[in-house]
Amino acid sequence: MSPDKTNIFKAPLPVIAASFVGPALLANGDVLWEEAKLPFSPDELVQKIMGQPMRRAGRFIKLVCCGALACLQSAPKEILHDKKVGIFLSTGLGNIDEILPFITQVFKHDGGFPSPNQFANSVSNAAAFFLAREAGVKGIILTISEEELSFESALWLAQTYLESGQIDLALVGGCDVFTPTVAESRERMNLTNENSRLLPVGEGSSWLLIGRGEKKIGDILAVQFASPEKGVLPVKNLPGMETKENYFLPGFRVKEEQIDIWKNKNNWQIHDYLQCCGIHPVAAAFGIAHALQSKKTGCFLHYNVNAAGRQAFILARK
């Protein structure tokens, strides 16, 4: 299969800043965590990143804001000043931690009046709204959901907006929160032993700031999708693949035997970020941000498929 040219960017997309938050709820740090103890309170993270509590917001909104603002805080100051900025929030499951208590309240009270604040926060684009307000962004603010390929879809869309000149910078990220129980969480993600890696369930909010800037920490070279019958995506002849150090970032539906193939390729190593964040629909965002924040240099290829076999990869370089 030859690469679809519409998915290869006209020029590398500079990544100005990146940030990742995993289940331990620490920005840009790897800390041991246990699936059985999830979810942790985000209040300490909120205080640290936002400087004040977000009393009326749920975990999803808090994590979206903290993850994205941690990314902006690691970018040069005034980076957004006088720029047209787009926000592209990807989420597989949405604001489930607000929806569930709200609908429980609805049925429990048999038609009474559950919390209006909780309903407002449960609306799918509420988190992007709060982030936009915190970041002072107006204009293109989108919430995109595509199950386990949500982040890849958002990144592809952000690239088209950048390329068209409608925006100068794109804040692209993914957030999904763990909502008990583990069994229900696995069911919501359609995880079985046959269609996913045997790893704990996690959560995260991970973000990239992309566009032209004075400084960059890396580049996004391509985002590509292919239907199942196209065969496994090729990596030959892709722009930027000349580096000697290459890292394969396997998504959570990649089979172990496929990972073994990459392990045995010359010049390729495995960057198994899922050990740090656990399985969640937008784990790819964590993977790319984690790789770009690591001490490793070279090319990073993230690869995942959805449950129906649709494939997606992101190629980044540092």
Added chain:
Amino acid sequence: MSDKDIYVRGWGAVTTLGWSAPESAKNLIEGKVLPAKAGEVSHLISSEFKSFAVPYDGDPLSKSQNMLEGALGEAIERAGLSSAEIAESSLFVGTTGGLFIRNEYEFTEEIRRNPKKEPPPISCRNRGPGEVTQVIADKYGIKGMTFTLSMACVSSSHALVIAANLLEQKKINRAIVFGFEPLLNLTLHGFASLLLCDYDQCRPFCATRSGMQIGEGAGAVILERGEKARHAKNVYKFAGGYLFNDNSSLTSGGLDGELVKEVVAQTLSLSQVSVSKIVAIKAHGTGTKDNDLSEGLGLHKLFSEKLPPVVSLKGAMGHALGAAGTMETAVWLSCLEEGVIPKSFGFSQLDEEIGFAPAQENNVAPNGAYLCTFFGFGGTCTSYLIIKE
């Protein structure tokens, strides 16, 4: 015709007025509009909240599946898409609830079957808004890009603008844009908790209005670049698509109309159409105090004495939330096919602050530009033109 121009190749809709866009349009034009009702849908637990349900003999889960297939099937058939064309299409879905109805239906059925048992905790088994997109892609064999926009009331109208944008950039060849919203306890009780529901009647732009009434529905619009629709009496161009998201208020787009004026002005500027050339406006017109005031003022400020007929479809079909964009556009297109601008239902008294009444009679629909507006939760705004050629 430039090779960048975007045309509507097909459309379809399932609404409270009918199981197709032409049937819905016919009933709308003939005034065969029933008021919203409560207590007629088995999984809705409140007998207080009136809504516009799609008529159906059967359970709500199979109804939602039929709504999905009905609107998409109609659009694909009208467009005359071959299997190969469907396969190479990209799919854009706008929805807020997605397949959440499954959770509500299973829960209420469990209680109905075991009335003496303690109700189980409601589970949430759906895989997020993107699940419905994957279901459609699998069923119809769509291999192109897929996107799910979960953006409250502008979900599918935003999806239309994004799709048109990608078509213009030649990133995609064809877009099947679909909006889907079955009735949910979640949204009925949610908007009621925000005191945004009218318990009596939806009255867009009326001085006596006091809120929206939720409707259910599905709508599909197929867009293509430089390709004239071949299966309609007329040709419809999609132009001036513009989306904007404000960050001032989560629940209101401001009350002075400035935001609405700016957004619509952008659409006119992008499409190079002047205010005097707009034949009619299919307004968002929810019937809530704030929306109708800001929208009314915005339109009035921009159009002044040149304000053409303004129509809200929500007095007749309810507010289909994430599906409103494609559903209302599809019904509007079928009205234009009949050569009629439908009247606006639910109005009785002029709101002096708004300063105009929505269209109270059907009007002839000549060739020309028709403005469509949508506004929603989170400061979201969409505006575009449908140009009948």
